[in-house]
Amino acid sequence: MSDPSRPIRTAAVIPAAGRGVRLGPGAPKALRALGGTPMLVHAVRAMAASRAVSLVVVVAPPDGAAEVRHLLNEHPLADLTDLVVVPGGETRQESVRLGLAALPEAVDVVLVHDAARPLVPVDTVDSVIAAVRAGAPAVVPALPLADTVKQVEPQPQGTPEPVVGTPERARLRAVQTPQGFDRETLLKAHDTVVEGEGATDDAGLAERLGAPVVVVPGHEEAFKVTRPLDLVLAEAVLVRRRAIDGYV
Numbered sequence: 001m002s003d004p005s006r007p008i009r010t011a012a013v014i015p016a017a018g019r020g021v022r023l024g025p026g027a028p029k030a031l032r033a034l035g036g037t038p039m040l041v042h043a044v045r046a047m048a049a050s051r052a053v054s055l056v057v058v059v060a061p062p063d064g065a066a067e068v069r070h071l072l073n074e075h076p077l078a079d080l081t082d083l084v085v086v087p088g089g090e091t092r093q094e095s096v097r098l099g100l101a102a103l104p105e106a107v108d109v110v111l112v113h114d115a116a117r118p119l120v121p122v123d124t125v126d127s128v129i130a131a132v133r134a135g136a137p138a139v140v141p142a143l144p145l146a147d148t149v150k151q152v153e154p155q156p157q158g159t160p161e162p163v164v165g166t167p168e169r170a171r172l173r174a175v176q177t178p179q180g181f182d183r184e185t186l187l188k189a190h191d192t193v194v195e196g197e198g199a200t201d202d203a204g205l206a207e208r209l210g211a212p213v214v215v216v217p218g219h220e221e222a223f224k225v226t227r228p229l230d231l232v233l234a235e236a237v238l239v240r241r242r243a244i245d246g247y248v
């Protein structure tokens with residue numbers, strides 16, 4: 001936990017090294033345009049919009065750190081005081097671990113935020129930070145599900161999959177980012193949990209350590225741009241924001 005005698009410094013690590021295979025052919029997903037601006041720039045601005053965040057570590061595609069640094073230099077990034085760019089890895093978990101290695105000692109609270117969630121509102125970011133500062137070692141923003149979920153027995157492609165269960169929907173949440181952690185918990189989780197043990201998010205690593213993880217309300221606009229239709233929705237959200245409040 002944080003030492004109360006030291007000032008809390010909050011940093012955000014943005015994994016942006018993914019290829020974006022599900023979005024279709026093109027540049028790495030984080031570098032593709034959303035409303036004329038790279039998705040990554042929106043994501044960095046979303047973190048910088050929080051007054052608490054003073055450092056952003058961007059994890060670039062493995063061979064693209066110089067290009068990403070150049071691109072970020074070309075865009076205004078609000079009041080961000082510190083920006084670091086490091087090369088990423090083959091998996092999201094490896095990319096986050098490489099980003100964490102760049103954090104200075106003074107950082108107490110760490111957010112991990114997907115570049116692929118460019119439109120998360122600042123209120124969501126702030127409520128995650130507030131929950132960590134209030135003492136929760138791991139915090140995730142999440143929303144209730146709209147669909148019923150079935151658990152199946154996976155089969156070869158083309159074979160119908162038998163249903164083996166229907167989890168109670170009211171107890172399920174769809175998890176977003178930024179996920180917030182006290183530094184010690186997150187570093188220990190990444191040091192301890194081996195890649196491939198099935199954790200698809202950072203809180204999942206903390207859970208495997210036995211750390212308590214809590215959920216705060218997420219936001220519909222924090223959705224992940226994964227498939228082509230998500231990009232259509234993101235463009236529409238951006239048009240609405242620009243019309244309503246002059247968002248850039």
Ligand SMILES: Nc1ccn([C@@H]2O[C@H](COP(=O)(O)OP(=O)(O)OP(=O)(O)O)[C@@H](O)[C@H]2O)c(=O)n1
Nearest residue numbers: 015016017018019020021022090091095115116
């Ligand atoms: N080796 C990787 C893989 C993913 N990510 C990042 O993790 C976030 C969430 O991943 P996802 O949306 O699944 O992105 P991709 O891995 O790029 O998508 P796909 O699986 O379609 O290729 C993204 O910001 C992505 O850039 C990363 O930093 N390093």
Ligand SMILES: C[C@](O)(CO)[C@H](O)COP(=O)(O)O
Nearest residue numbers: 092114175176177200201224
């Ligand atoms: C971290 C995450 O965005 C939480 O929903 C998600 O688990 C990333 O998963 P992906 O399959 O790498 O997109």
